[in-house]
Amino acid sequence: MADFNLFDAEEKTLEQAEELRHGMADAPAAIRDGLATLIDSYGRSVREQRRLVRVSDRLQAQLATVNHELGKRKAEAEQALDDLKSAQESLVQAEKLASLGALVGGVAHEINTPVGIALSCASHLADATQDIKKLFEADDIGVDDFKRYMATAMDTTSLILSNCERAAQLIRSFKQVAVDRTSSERRDFDLCAYIRETLASLGPHLRQAGHTVSIDCPGGITMTSYPGALSQVLSNFVMNSLVHGFEPGQIGEIRIEVDQVEPDQVRLTYADTGRGIPDQNRGRIFDPFFTTRRGIGGSGLGLHIVYNLVTGPLGGNVSVESPAKGGTAFVVTVPQVTASPTV
Amino acid sequence: MENLKIAATERSPEVDFDFEHGALSLRGESYPEDASTVFGPIFSALESFLATVGDREIRIDFDLTYFNSSSAKALMNMFQRLDHAAAAGARIKITWFFAPDDDTMKEFGEDFSEDLEHVAFNLIAIETAA
Numbered sequence: 001m002a003d004f005n006l007f008d009a010e011e012k013t014l015e016q017a018e019e020l021r022h023g024m025a026d027a028p029a030a031i032r033d034g035l036a037t038l039i040d041s042y043g044r045s046v047r048e049q050r051r052l053v054r055v056s057d058r059l060q061a062q063l064a065t066v067n068h069e070l071g072k073r074k075a076e077a078e079q080a081l082d083d084l085k086s087a088q089e090s091l092v093q094a095e096k097l098a099s100l101g102a103l104v105g106g107v108a109h110e111i112n113t114p115v116g117i118a119l120s121c122a123s124h125l126a127d128a129t130q131d132i133k134k135l136f137e138a139d140d141i142g143v144d145d146f147k148r149y150m151a152t153a154m155d156t157t158s159l160i161l162s163n164c165e166r167a168a169q170l171i172r173s174f175k176q177v178a179v180d181r182t183s184s185e186r187r188d189f190d191l192c193a194y195i196r197e198t199l200a201s202l203g204p205h206l207r208q209a210g211h212t213v214s215i216d217c218p219g220g221i222t223m224t225s226y227p228g229a230l231s232q233v234l235s236n237f238v239m240n241s242l243v244h245g246f247e248p249g250q251i252g253e254i255r256i257e258v259d260q261v262e263p264d265q266v267r268l269t270y271a272d273t274g275r276g277i278p279d280q281n282r283g284r285i286f287d288p289f290f291t292t293r294r295g296i297g298g299s300g301l302g303l304h305i306v307y308n309l310v311t312g313p314l315g316g317n318v319s320v321e322s323p324a325k326g327g328t329a330f331v332v333t334v335p336q337v338t339a340s341p342t343v
Numbered sequence: 344m345e346n347l348k349i350a351a352t353e354r355s356p357e358v359d360f361d362f363e364h365g366a367l368s369l370r371g372e373s374y375p376e377d378a379s380t381v382f383g384p385i386f387s388a389l390e391s392f393l394a395t396v397g398d399r400e401i402r403i404d405f406d407l408t409y410f411n412s413s414s415a416k417a418l419m420n421m422f423q424r425l426d427h428a429a430a431a432g433a434r435i436k437i438t439w440f441f442a443p444d445d446d447t448m449k450e451f452g453e454d455f456s457e458d459l460e461h462v463a464f465n466l467i468a469i470e471t472a473a
Contacts, residue, residue, distance in 0.1 A: 004383035006416045009423065049416075056412035060374050064354070 006053070010046045014039065110170050110289075114163035121156040121163070128152045186313075186338065189227045191266065192217035195256060198231045202238050209242070210251045217258040221266060224337040229309040233318075236302040237270045237330055244292065245274020245328060264336050265316075271329040276322050285320060306330075315339055344395070347388045355381045356407060362392050368404040378413035386421070393424065398432040406440040406469075407448065415451070422455050422462075429461030436463045443468040 005011065017039045024032060132149045135141040192215070199206075199213055206213060223230075238254065246252040257269045277285060284290045286307040291300030310318040316334030323329050344362050351357035356371035367389075375381040403425065410418070422437070429435040437459075439452035449466065456464040 004379040004386060006378060006382075006413055006420065009420065053412045053416055057374070057378075060411040061376065064374055 007046055007050060010049075014043055014046065017042065111167050114166040114170070118160045118163040118167070121159045125153060125156040125160075128156075185228060186224065186226050186340070188222055188224050191221040191223050191258060192219055194223075194227055194230065195234065195258070195268075198234045199238070199256070202235060206238070206242070206254075209246070211242075211246065211254060212251075213254045213256070215256045217256070218260075221258065221260070221336065223266065225334065226309075226313045226338065229313045230334075233306050233309050233314075233332065234270070236306045240302055241272040241274055241328075245272045245276075247275060250274075260336075261333070266334055266336050268332045268334070269329055270332070271323065271327055273327040276326055276328050277320065279322075282320055282322070286318070310334065313338065344388075344391060347384065349384070356410075358385060360385075360388060360392070362388075365396075365399055365401040366404075367401070368406065370404075370406040372409040373407060373414040374409065374411035375414070378417055382414070382417040382421075386417075386424075389421065389424065393428045393433070396428060396433045398434060400434045400436070402436050402438070404438045404440065405452075408442070408445070419455065419458075422459060426459050426461050429459075434463075435461070436465070438465045438467055440467050440469050443470065 017035075021032070021035055021039060024035060027035075128149055132141065132145065135145055195215055195217060199215065234256075241252065241254055253273045255269075255271045257271075259267050259269075261267050281290075281292065285303050287300075288304040289300035290304075307318055310316050310332055314332075314334045315338045316332060318330060318332045321329040321331060346362055347358055347360035349355075349358040351371040354372065355375050356369045356373045358369060360367045369385075373381065405418075425435050425437065439455070441448035441452060449468070452464075452466045456466070
């Protein structure tokens with residue numbers, strides 16, 4: 001379109017003005033000079049307009065290029081952010097898998113001992129039974145042989161039983177760690193009444209050693225949450241105090257305090273007067289299989305279960321403190337109404 | 344006469360001139376490297392069309408989100424040409440669309456309308472799909 005001209009109208013006006021000037025050749029010099037000046041400045045103005053349009057076009061094109069580049073960079077940055085987020089998610093997932101792996105490894109390790117003992121006892125019993133059978137068939141069995149066999153049978157069966165019991169207990173703990181959050185029941189319950197019920201059910205453990213329990217809980221707090229999980233958390237705290245906190249023979253105190261820092265949040269503080277947790281262990285007590293009593297009854301799962309239940313189904317957080325006056329305090333903060341399970 | 348339909352490019356607007364129904368529209372952005380390649384065909388088609396319109400009713404929609412200076416000059420020329428046709432009897436209605444938050448486009452519309460005496464000019468704010 002070679003004939004397209006943005007300043008077509010202006011050029012035509014200039015041509016007409018030029019014709020007008022020719023037509024006015026006889027006019028007085030002042031008018032001719034004036035007209036010539038007007039035409040000249042109009043022409044200059046049109047040329048200036050062309051230049052401005054050209055410069056402005058160029059600037060706008062640059063702006064568009066820059067904007068385009070900016071949009072591209074923004075998209076790239078957003079893509080990078082998305083990638084980063086999904087990488088982060090995979091890392092979290094990997095971390096979970098790794099912790100599950102550690103858990104399974106730990107469970108295998110823990111279960112291996114009682115199962116190994118039970119197995120060797122069973123094998124020893126089988127050998128002894130084979131021997132006594134031979135003597136019996138040869139009609140060569142004496143009272144001493146039989147007494148010895150009876151003693152072996154008593155010892156081995158007792159060991160088999162206790163070790164199988166231990167293995168079963170470990171498997172139960174493991175099932176709690178891997179608690180199925182969707183199947184546990186979520187319902188309304190009175191917090192204080194529920195805490196008292198839970199502590200009452202732990203009564204035998206506590207009374208035996210003469211420990212005292214005080215509960216300071218303002219009435220009328222209705223929770224919509226998982227009572228089973230809360231009860232498990234409290235039980236594990238109590239067992240922790242009994243097994244780790246109190247020295248043998250010590251008559252300990254347990255205090256449970258409930259308050260509401262925020263209207264919809266409940267803070268439960270569990271404190272005992274036991275020996276406390278050494279500084280170097282405080283960061284690890286919620287880790288799975290961290291125990292100071294390996295081989296003498298500690299599985300290292302109790303507080304890990306607490307951590308999983310509080311941060312999982314109960315939707316809150318748990319921390320440990322070492323009060324100045326000694327002992328250990330666990331602070332659990334949970335919402336009064338937990339989120340509905342997302343299935 | 345034949346309708347003029349040109350798809351939008353990254354730097355030029357979509358042209359949809361339905362001469363048969365007297366409905367013309369320009370939509371999109373306009374900052375071409377060379378204004379004549381974009382506006383040349385538009386002007387020659389418009390010239391031929393306006394020569395035939397008499398007192399017909401013609402609707403022209405402008406829905407532009409961005410244009411450069413030569414496009415602005417071309418638009419000004421276009422409005423001038425339309426105003427002449429309206430002065431000669433054509434019933435021309437121009438609608439200038441702008442996004443509610445785009446004051447620049449609204450002001451351009453107001454500026455352009457100032458020089459128009461014979462066409463009906465409407466300014467309408469619309470939410471764009473994008």
